[in-house]
Structure formats: C-alpha cells, structure tokens
Amino acid sequence: MEKAFYKKLIENNQKWVESKLAIDKDYFLKLSKGQQPPLLWIGCADSRIPANEVIGAEPGEVFVHRNIANMVIHSDMNMLSVLDYAVNALKVRHIIVCGHYGCGGIKAAMGNQHIGLIDNWIRHIKDVYRLHHTELDTIHDEEKRFDRFVEINVIEQVYDLAKTSIVQAAWKNNQELHIHGWVYSIRNGLVNDLNVNFTKNDELDDVYQLTF
Numbered sequence: 001m002e003k004a005f006y007k008k009l010i011e012n013n014q015k016w017v018e019s020k021l022a023i024d025k026d027y028f029l030k031l032s033k034g035q036q037p038p039l040l041w042i043g044c045a046d047s048r049i050p051a052n053e054v055i056g057a058e059p060g061e062v063f064v065h066r067n068i069a070n071m072v073i074h075s076d077m078n079m080l081s082v083l084d085y086a087v088n089a090l091k092v093r094h095i096i097v098c099g100h101y102g103c104g105g106i107k108a109a110m111g112n113q114h115i116g117l118i119d120n121w122i123r124h125i126k127d128v129y130r131l132h133h134t135e136l137d138t139i140h141d142e143e144k145r146f147d148r149f150v151e152i153n154v155i156e157q158v159y160d161l162a163k164t165s166i167v168q169a170a171w172k173n174n175q176e177l178h179i180h181g182w183v184y185s186i187r188n189g190l191v192n193d194l195n196v197n198f199t200k201n202d203e204l205d206d207v208y209q210l211t212f
C-alpha cells in the first residue's frame with residue numbers, strides 16, 4: 001500500500017512534466033535560466049495551503065518560506081536567510097505573511113497541553129497572546145477568539161518583518177518593498193487581506209527603528 005503511494009508520486013511527476021512540455025517544449029529550459037519572482041510568501045506549513053495554487057502563481061513566480069503558524073522569528077536563520085535572499089538578491093517587491101483560520105499551531109498556543117519539542121516553537125505564539133491578551137480575553141466565544149488570535153498573530157508577524165534589519169535597510173535604500181498580512185480560510189479558499197501594509201519603518205515603535 002505505502003509502496004504504491006510512493007510509486008504514484010513518481011508517476012504523477014512524470015505526467016506533470018509531460019503536461020508542461022505539451023504546452024511549451026522549452027518550459028523547463030526557460031525556468032532553468034533563473035528566477036525573478038516578485039513575491040515572497042511566508043506561510044504555514046499546513047498541507048492545505050499550497051502557496052502557488054492559492055494565488056494562481058506558476059513556478060518561478062513566488063519565493064516561499066513555510067513553517068508552523070507562519071512565524072517571523074528574528075533569530076531563525078532559515079527565515080532570515082530566505083528573507084535576505086528574497087529582498088537583496090531577488091529584489092522581491094512584495095512580502096505576504098499568510099496565516100489561516102483553523103491553524104493548529106495557534107490552537108496549540110491557546111492551550112496548555114505539552115506536545116514535545118514543538119512547545120518551544122509554540123511559545124513564540126504564546127508571547128503574541130500575552131502582548132494582546134487584553135483584546136483576546138474579552139472574546140468569550142472560543143472559536144471567535146481563535147479566529148482573532150490567528151489574525152493578530154499575522155499582524156504581529158508583519159510587524160516583526162518590518163523590524164528586521166533586512167527590511168529596514170531595503171526601505172532606507174528606497175527599494176520598493178511592500179509587506180502585507182493575509183488570513184486564508186480553509187473553509188472557502190478565500191484570503192482576508194488584513195490591510196497591514198507597510199512601505200516604511202516609521203510606523204514601528206521608536207525603539208525598533210534603525211538608523212543607518
């Protein structure tokens with residue numbers, strides 16, 4: 001059974017290659033020449049939110065970083081490396097942090113259950129709860145509080161992106177770079193743009209604003 005599943009993946013790959021070549025025989029040759037995606041996507045690792053498909057992007061059109069609960073943690077070398085490469089080498093013009101309603105990472109952060117090593121990742125999300133507990137604690141309906149926490153976490157991650165030296169340096173150099181916060185709905189496939197759009201660092205608290 002499992003072997004059949006695995007074999008199917010290879011077959012699917014071959015069919016996919018054929019379908020692309022049927023439309024354009026140079027499809028992979030063109031892609032192999034390089035990439036210049038205009039967009040960096042920072043999303044949740046959840047299997048239900050495939051970045052490219054959700055926004056109708058073809059290969060070559062979106063640079064992607066995904067982790068549990070779409071976190072922007074400023075000591076995460078993986079995220080920082082992706083961000084640095086996207087901004088400074090690829091010169092993306094937009095960054096979207098995309099969370100999603102029903103996110104397991106956010107749900108775990110609302111609870112107290114010990115899960116394992118992941119508790120330490122989830123703790124970053126708990127910090128977001130603590131920052132916004134006055135608003136969140138007024139929402140008594142648990143589902144509504146969950147949804148709002150998902151949104152607040154995305155907003156906080158957008159702020160965290162804006163705080164990075166990478167993004168602030170790009171703005172300082174007058175590089176065009178817009179950062180956005182979205183929440184995707186697993187129930188209907190639509191994204192909710194939270195309208196947290198940044199193009200400069202002056203909306204950050206003073207303490208975070210870097211001078212160059």
Ligand code: CO
Nearest residue numbers: 044046103104
């Ligand atoms: Co998630």
